[in-house]
Amino acid sequence: MEVLSLIGSGFLVALTPLNIGLLLLGCFVGTLLGALPGLGPVNGVAVLIPLTFAFGFDPTSSLILLCAVYFGCMYGGRISSILLNIPGDEPAIMTTLDGYPMAVQGQAANALAISGVASFVGATIAVIGLSLFAPVLARAAIHFGPADYFALYILAFATIGGIAGVDPRKTLLSALIGLMLATVGIDPISGVPRYTFDNFHLFDGIEPIVALVGLFAISEILLILEKSVKDRPKAIRVDRWMPQWSAIWPTRWAMLRGSGVGFVAGVLPGAGASLGSFMAYVFEKQKSNKKGTFGKGDPRGVAAPEAGNNSAAGGALIPMLSLGVPGSGTTAVLLAMLISLNVQPGPLLFERQPDLVWGLVASLYLANIALLVLNLPMIGIFTRLMMTPTWALMPVVAAITFVGVYGISNSVFDLELMVFFGVLGYVLRKLDVSLVPLVLGLLLGGDMERNLRRAMSISDGDWSILIASPISITLYVLTIGFLALSVWLAVRDHRQTKAERLTEG
Amino acid sequence: MTGLSVRLFGAAVFAIAALYTLQAGTYQITFGDVLGPSVFPVIVGIPMMILSASLVVFPTGQVEWAGRDRMWRQAAALAVFVAYVLLMEQIGFPITTAALIALIGIIMGGAPWRAVALGAVFGPGLWALFDRVLGLPLDFLGKLFG
Numbered sequence: 001m002e003v004l005s006l007i008g009s010g011f012l013v014a015l016t017p018l019n020i021g022l023l024l025l026g027c028f029v030g031t032l033l034g035a036l037p038g039l040g041p042v043n044g045v046a047v048l049i050p051l052t053f054a055f056g057f058d059p060t061s062s063l064i065l066l067c068a069v070y071f072g073c074m075y076g077g078r079i080s081s082i083l084l085n086i087p088g089d090e091p092a093i094m095t096t097l098d099g100y101p102m103a104v105q106g107q108a109a110n111a112l113a114i115s116g117v118a119s120f121v122g123a124t125i126a127v128i129g130l131s132l133f134a135p136v137l138a139r140a141a142i143h144f145g146p147a148d149y150f151a152l153y154i155l156a157f158a159t160i161g162g163i164a165g166v167d168p169r170k171t172l173l174s175a176l177i178g179l180m181l182a183t184v185g186i187d188p189i190s191g192v193p194r195y196t197f198d199n200f201h202l203f204d205g206i207e208p209i210v211a212l213v214g215l216f217a218i219s220e221i222l223l224i225l226e227k228s229v230k231d232r233p234k235a236i237r238v239d240r241w242m243p244q245w246s247a248i249w250p251t252r253w254a255m256l257r258g259s260g261v262g263f264v265a266g267v268l269p270g271a272g273a274s275l276g277s278f279m280a281y282v283f284e285k286q287k288s289n290k291k292g293t294f295g296k297g298d299p300r301g302v303a304a305p306e307a308g309n310n311s312a313a314g315g316a317l318i319p320m321l322s323l324g325v326p327g328s329g330t331t332a333v334l335l336a337m338l339i340s341l342n343v344q345p346g347p348l349l350f351e352r353q354p355d356l357v358w359g360l361v362a363s364l365y366l367a368n369i370a371l372l373v374l375n376l377p378m379i380g381i382f383t384r385l386m387m388t389p390t391w392a393l394m395p396v397v398a399a400i401t402f403v404g405v406y407g408i409s410n411s412v413f414d415l416e417l418m419v420f421f422g423v424l425g426y427v428l429r430k431l432d433v434s435l436v437p438l439v440l441g442l443l444l445g446g447d448m449e450r451n452l453r454r455a456m457s458i459s460d461g462d463w464s465i466l467i468a469s470p471i472s473i474t475l476y477v478l479t480i481g482f483l484a485l486s487v488w489l490a491v492r493d494h495r496q497t498k499a500e501r502l503t504e505g
Numbered sequence: 506m507t508g509l510s511v512r513l514f515g516a517a518v519f520a521i522a523a524l525y526t527l528q529a530g531t532y533q534i535t536f537g538d539v540l541g542p543s544v545f546p547v548i549v550g551i552p553m554m555i556l557s558a559s560l561v562v563f564p565t566g567q568v569e570w571a572g573r574d575r576m577w578r579q580a581a582a583l584a585v586f587v588a589y590v591l592l593m594e595q596i597g598f599p600i601t602t603a604a605l606i607a608l609i610g611i612i613m614g615g616a617p618w619r620a621v622a623l624g625a626v627f628g629p630g631l632w633a634l635f636d637r638v639l640g641l642p643l644d645f646l647g648k649l650f651g
Contacts, residue, residue, distance in 0.1 A: 054641045167565045169556050173518065176553045180525060183549070187542040192532050194542060195525070218586070225578045225613065226571040391615030395606040396627055402589065402605070403598075403631060407641045415590040423583070431514050432566045449545040456540045494565065 003131055007365075010358030013060060014366060022057070022065040023363055027370045030072015033089075035386045036393060037080050038224060040089030041073035041273075041313075041330045046216045047397060049209055049337045050404025059341040060356045064363040066337060067317070070330055071123055071364065074273060074310045075371045078115040079382055082108060082302075083235045088386075091273035091309035094281040098294060098301030103236045105297050113243030114299050115306040116375040118255045120368055122307035125259040126266065126314025127364045130321075133267075134350075134357075138322040141347040146455040147466050151475035153448040156325040158479045159268075160437045168486045170433045178441020179448070181206050188446070189453060201413040205446075208336045210405055210414045211421045212439050216333075217401050218422025219429055221394055235387060243376075247299060254284050254300035255307040262308030266315025272328030276312025277305035314364070321345050321357060325444070329436045336443055508564030515560030522557060526550030581612050597647035598636070603628025 013019065033044035045066050052062040077092030082099035095115060102111035144152065157175040184195045185205030196202040261283050262276035284304035285294045294301045313330070320326040324346035326335045338345055343353065350357055374382075405418050425435055452466075459465035467473055526547055534541030571579065585608045593601045603624035610620030635641040 054635070054639060169559060170565075173553065173556045173560070176522075176549055176556070177518070179549045180522075180546070180553065183546050187532075190532075190534075190538050190542045192542045194532060194546070195528065221582065221609075222579050225582055226575045389615070391610050391613040391620065392623055394613060395609035395620070395623065398586075398609055399602050399606050399627060399631055402593075403602075403635055403641070403643070406593070406643075407635070410642070412590060412594060415593070419583070419586050419590060422586070427514070430568055430570065431511060432568075433514075452545060452548075453538070453540045457538075461539045 003135070006135075006354065006358045007131060007362055009354070010360070010362030013355050013359030014064070014362040018057075019061055019064050019359070019363065020366075022061055023068050023367055024370055026065045026068025027072045027367055027374055030069035031076035031079075031371065031374055031382055032072075032385055033069065034073035034076025034092070035079040035088045035382045036076075036388065037084070037086045037088055037386075038220070038390060038394070039397065040077075041070050041091075042333055043216050043220055044073055045069055045330055045333045046209075046213050047401050047404065049333065049340075050213065050408050051400070052337070053209075053340070054404060054407040059338060059343045059353075060359050062337060062341065063334070063356065063360050066334055067360060067364060068367045068370075070313060070334070071310070071367050072371060072374075073330075074123065074313045075116070075119045075375050076382065077309070078119070078302075078306055079112065079375075079379065080386055082111045082115065083238070083383060083386075091277045091313075093274070094277045094305035094309075095302060097281070097305075098296070098298050101295070101297035102299065102302060103238075107247075107297065108236055108238045109243045110247040110299065111302050112379055113376060114248050114251055115302050116372065116379070117248055118251070118258065118303040118306040119310045119375065120372045121255045122259040122262055122310035123314055123368050123371075124365070125256075125307075126263050126311040127361065127368065129263050129267075129311075130314055130318055130364070131361050134318045134322045137318065138347040138350040141323055144347070144471060145469060146451040146458065148469055148471040148475065149451040150448060150455060150466065151472035151479075152323065152325060153444055153451070155475045155479045155482075156440065156444070157437060159482050160327075160434075160440055166432050166434065166490075168483065168490055170431070171437050174428065174433050174435065175437035175441045178438040178443075179445040181211070181438075181442050182445020183449070189450070201411065206417065206442065207340070207408065207414065208439070208442050209340055209408060210418050211442055212333055212336055213401055213405055214418035214421025215425035215428075215435050215439065216329075217397070218419060219425030219435075221398055222422065222426040223429065224390060224394060235383065238383070251299050251303035254288065254303040257284060257287065258304035258307030259311040261304075262311035263315040265308070266312030266327065267318050268327065272316055272330070273309040273312040276315070277309035280308025281305040321349065321360075322347060324349075324447075326440065329439070332436055332439045332443065336439065339443060508566070510568040510570070511564035511566060512561050515557045515564065518557035519554055519561065522550050522553035526554065578612050582609060585609060585612070593647075594644060595647050597645050598643040599629040599632040599645065601628075602631055 033039045048066060048069060052065060073089055074091065077088035078095045078099065080086050080088040081092040081095040082103050085096050085100040087093045087096055099111045099115060184202055186193045186203050193203060258280035261280045265276040265279050281301065281304055284300055288300050316328045316331045320331040320335055324344065326332040335345060402415060405414055408414060428435060455465050467476065529543045529546035529550060532543040585605060589601055589605045606627050607621045607624030610623055611617050632643055636643045
């Protein structure tokens with residue numbers, strides 16, 4: 001078993017004192033960020049990236065810290081879902097449906113334990129899947145030429161918005177805005193400065209970290225200011241923290257099914273953890289809702305979405321690491337960090353930096369154990385910290401955001417740029433334009449252009465090279481099929497809402 | 506009129522994309538670089554123009570902007586951010602950060618004296634953490650005393 005020896009060498013990397021310390025810190029911070037309503041994985045990881053730069057960690061340690069935060073958020077989101085009926089982050093929405101009713105019925109300890117164990121099962125299955133499938137995908141991707149990479153990027157942009165919901169035109173436009181921003185700066189091939197307006201700060205291009213911290217964190221503050229200030233939510237009192245183990249065992253199949261569904265949703269591009277938990281819940285409801293108990297505090301309705309979102313979060317790391325193409329918002333942010341540290345994810349990463357890949361995988365196995373301990377016996381800490389009011393939390397987060405970004409280059413220009421991107425992100429979110437394609441465009445734009453120009457140099461200006469290999473043709477066919485499907489769904493939804501409006505009016 | 510915000514957004518993006526595409530034509534192709542620096546921006550700019558124009562003609566989605574009082578809070582927060590960015594190197598990190606935390610806290614509806622206390626603790630506290638403990642150089646008093 002080659003994989004086992006690779007994981008073994010990964011544990012040697014993961015078990016250094018620094019990495020263990022970062023892992024525990026990440027797990028704690030992540031669970032807390034997940035539990036606090038208003039701060040989700042994308043914001044949490046985005047705010048922490050500049051800080052890892054400031055600390056000067058190497059890429060492996062940075063990635064271990066941030067992935068621990070990412071996994072921790074997925075665990076922590078359920079705590080406020082169950083006790084406050086407010087999801088701590090987006091993927092935890094489905095957990096409110098049965099988790100809060102369970103807590104109301106005096107089953108809070110059981111609900112927290114079931115969801116904690118479900119998170120562990122989901123995340124562990126995803127990490128096993130990551131260890132098995134990521135190297136296979138990387139080995140297949142080694143045959144990709146420049147033209148194939150160009151096609152892969154096109155597929156990524158077409159699919160990142162997902163098939164659900166919003167207008168596909170807005171998603172594509174968002175990706176194009178990102179690609180546009182990526183061309184700012186000195187063109188690395190010809191040396192021509194493009195779209196710099198003679199501002200020397202822009203010669204190096206727009207630092208993706210600065211842009212995405214603004215897009216996610218600053219716009220989040222503006223969005224919070226828009227909501228009405230409610231009275232502090234009352235958490236359900238928990239008298240007894242010890243769960244009954246007999247309540248957890250019957251949900252084992254729901255956990256396994258949820259993990260499977262979530263994992264597939266995570267690996268597919270454009271899905272991510274939110275869709276993973278949604279699909280896991282719907283699937284479990286169809287399978288087990290024989291007596292109509294779902295939505296009224298069915299333990300399986302807590303187990304399935306929690307297993308689903310954790311397993312999707314792990315699954316989403318597979319395309320990010322092995323192809324360099326992230327499938328969700330948080331993995332896009334992780335990719336931004338790796339690129340800024342001069343690590344290019346993709347098939348070559350597995351050959352050139354096995355320490356990083358397998359150190360990360362081993363850390364994720366350890367993170368799951370640490371998170372299970374933090375989230376079962378030590379859960380009382382988080383239920384207390386969770387009640388920190390927004391007016392105290394967000395200003396401190398804002399201050400840390402500014403320090404972190406200032407620390408990247410000691411430049412006030414970066415801070416101005418961050419505030420600008422904050423306003424842009426707010427406007428785009430109000431208009432239902434997803435930010436993830438924009439970030440992806442900004443991150444991958446330079447590489448996409450380089451691959452296109454390399455392919456055209458190989459063919460000496462003949463455009464037919466773009467569809468010369470079976471790999472690129474397959475990717476284009478997938479892209480067209482996907483776009484056709486999402487346009488069809490959007491048109492169908494549009495007709496449905498129109499019909500509803502007509503019948504109402 | 507429904508979708509006015511989306512139409513305006515589409516129009517703004519269209520204008521930017523058009524200028525972007527026009528500007529791309531001015532970049533010269535150098536020897537040995539088959540495609541040159543101008544083709545990729547054109548590949549990006551033209552679909553951008555088509556998509557944004559289609560949003561102007563067929564807008565989708567309803568946008569509910571914040572009410573007037575909320576809008577004021579957002580504007581106030583933005584003003585605080587901009588002032589912070591402009592003043593941070595002038596009067597140093599601890600004072601500006603304390604003011605940032607206190608003001609944003611008040612804008613978010615915290616009791617004023619509590620928000621000020623929070624700022625008074627975290628402003629110098631964050632400076633001590635980042636500058637002293639973590640070694641990220643931050644101005645203490647800036648150019649306040651020459």
